[in-house]
Amino acid sequence: xxxxxxxxxxxxxxxxxxxxxxxxxxxxxxxPRSRVAYAAAHVVCNPLVTTNHTFPARLDWDLxxxxxxxxxxxxxxxxxxxxxxxxxxxxxxSVASELIRRSLAxxxxxxxxxxxxxxxxxxxxxxxxxxxxxxEAAYIEQCDFIEKHGGQIIIMASRALAACAQTPADYVRVYxxxxxxxxxxxxxxxxxxxxxxxxxxxxxxxxxDRAMQTCLEIIGLHAEKVAGIKISLLDSERERLMRRxxxxxxxxxxxxDFHYPELMLGDEQGYSHALLGIFDAIAPAxxxxxxxxxxxxxxxxxxxxxxxxxxxxxxxxxxTNYYKTGVVFLxxxxxxxxxxxxVGGLENGRDLLHLVELxxxxxxxxxxxxxxxxxxxxxxxxxxxxxV
Numbered sequence: 001x002x003x004x005x006x007x008x009x010x011x012x013x014x015x016x017x018x019x020x021x022x023x024x025x026x027x028x029x030x031x032p033r034s035r036v037a038y039a040a041a042h043v044v045c046n047p048l049v050t051t052n053h054t055f056p057a058r059l060d061w062d063l064x065x066x067x068x069x070x071x072x073x074x075x076x077x078x079x080x081x082x083x084x085x086x087x088x089x090x091x092x093x094s095v096a097s098e099l100i101r102r103s104l105a106x107x108x109x110x111x112x113x114x115x116x117x118x119x120x121x122x123x124x125x126x127x128x129x130x131x132x133x134x135x136e137a138a139y140i141e142q143c144d145f146i147e148k149h150g151g152q153i154i155i156m157a158s159r160a161l162a163a164c165a166q167t168p169a170d171y172v173r174v175y176x177x178x179x180x181x182x183x184x185x186x187x188x189x190x191x192x193x194x195x196x197x198x199x200x201x202x203x204x205x206x207x208x209d210r211a212m213q214t215c216l217e218i219i220g221l222h223a224e225k226v227a228g229i230k231i232s233l234l235d236s237e238r239e240r241l242m243r244r245x246x247x248x249x250x251x252x253x254x255x256x257d258f259h260y261p262e263l264m265l266g267d268e269q270g271y272s273h274a275l276l277g278i279f280d281a282i283a284p285a286x287x288x289x290x291x292x293x294x295x296x297x298x299x300x301x302x303x304x305x306x307x308x309x310x311x312x313x314x315x316x317x318x319x320t321n322y323y324k325t326g327v328v329f330l331x332x333x334x335x336x337x338x339x340x341x342x343v344g345g346l347e348n349g350r351d352l353l354h355l356v357e358l359x360x361x362x363x364x365x366x367x368x369x370x371x372x373x374x375x376x377x378x379x380x381x382x383x384x385x386x387x388v
Contacts, residue, residue: 001021002022003019003375004016004019005019005375005378008382010353017360019374020363020364021366022366023366023367025074025288025366027073027075027284028074028287029073030075030112031112031114032075032287032290032291032293034290035274035290035293036114036251037076037077037286037287037290038114038274039077039078039079039276039277039286040079041067041071041078041080041280042084042086042280042328042331043099044063044328044331044337045057045341045343046058046059047341056094057086057095057344059099060337066336067331067336067337068103068106071279071280072107072110072114074284074287075287075290077114077115078107079117079154079275080116080117081099082156083156083196083324084323084324085099085118086342087122087156088196090342090344092125093120096122097142100146101149104117115151116152116153117146117151117152117153118154118156118189119139119145119155119156120142120156121142121159121160124160125159125160127160130160130164131164132161132164134164135174136174136177139155139158140178143155143182143186147183153182154186154187154188154275155186156191157189157190162198162199163198168203169204170204171202171215171218172214172221175188175218175222179222179226180222185224185226185227186225186226186227187227187229187253188226188229189232190203190215190229190231190232190255194234195320195321196321208235212241212245216245219246223247223250226250228251228253228273229242229250230254230275231255232255233256234257234258234316236256236259236262239272240263240269252270255276255277256276257276257277257312257313258312260272260274260276260278261289261301261302277316277323277327278308278315278327280327281315281330281331281367282312282365285304285308289304289305311358311364311365314357314358314361315330322350324349325346325348325349325350326355333359333377334370335370340377352382352387355381359378
């Protein structure tokens with residue numbers, strides 16, 4: 001067993017918790033063969049400057065890029081400038097574009113590094129009276145930037161489009177325009193309202209059957225320009241149903257941070273690849289599980305992933321859009337950054353008891369790489385929070 005620490009309970013009492021031995025997940029440096037796996041990567045803010053929504057985010061570029069190197073060392077791809085990087089929650093396009101440029105340049109120095117980058121419409125967040133033409137122009141600006149710098153595009157869901165579209169036909173129009181413009185096949189992204197309430201009714205309907213049919217219509221019309229689609233609805237049956245309806249050659253990327261082991265394992269009718277925020281937090285275990293799958297060792301695959309699911313469900317519990325707080329807290333516990341601060345002050349997105357439970361679940365999943373350091377860092381957070 002590892003070191004012990006006294007932790008607070010909800011009733012104000014204290015209890016002793018003793019850590020387990022860390023997991024032994026060595027970086028393999030090679031990508032899994034049987035599944036494509038992207039980790040949506042977080043950013044490390046500069047803690048010495050203002051971190052509110054009045055000014056553009058200030059990042060610690062060295063540590064932000066070092067974390068991408070960490071993910072690549074485990075053979076995972078990086079999904080850059082996505083919602084895990086706080087797009088729409090503190091990271092605007094002016095900073096996201098610089099993040100994309102730097103990450104693509106860094107990727108070129110890593111043999112075999114896989115990276116894809118989020119294109120959205122966040123230039124329009126403060127613009128009143130947005131029209132479909134504005135949405136198309138904003139999307140094209142970001143897509144052109146990513147392709148200019150040699151990146152693959154992930155077309156993110158757009159708050160502006162959700163706000164101004166009147167019918168499913170408006171989505172068919174906007175996405176059709178985009179897909180005719182891009183030079184290389186893209187990954188589409190269906191982000192559910194649990195991740196971003198502003199996306200309620202995406203694809204033109206709050207009825208998920210109708211919304212899915214509109215999305216499938218768009219993919220069918222432009223299948224040659226769609227490499228895959230990520231859906232983040234936390235609905236495993238919906239994902240399986242849609243996966244079975246995709247045209248040949250279009251991949252399903254699970255964004256289901258609750259059911260990823262079973263969805264990636266698949267069934268007799270297919271399986272999902274991964275584009276997951278939780279893979280940022282559990283990269284060592286995820287890589288080990290996928291390499292076990294490559295080897296046909298389903299028992300080992302299940303053994304590794306099983307204890308990560310309670311951790312993932314805790315990090316992504318409602319309100320789900322604050323999952324970034326948990327992702328960064330685990331990076332802090334594991335020494336990837338020297339502070340527990342987030343862009344926009346989002347470290348306050350979860351309460352102290354939530355963070356304590358996250359610490360325990362990460363330990364039980366073997367995901368605290370250095371128990372002594374993790375204990376010392378949790379003690380610092382407890383102390384700063386007034387708990388002695």
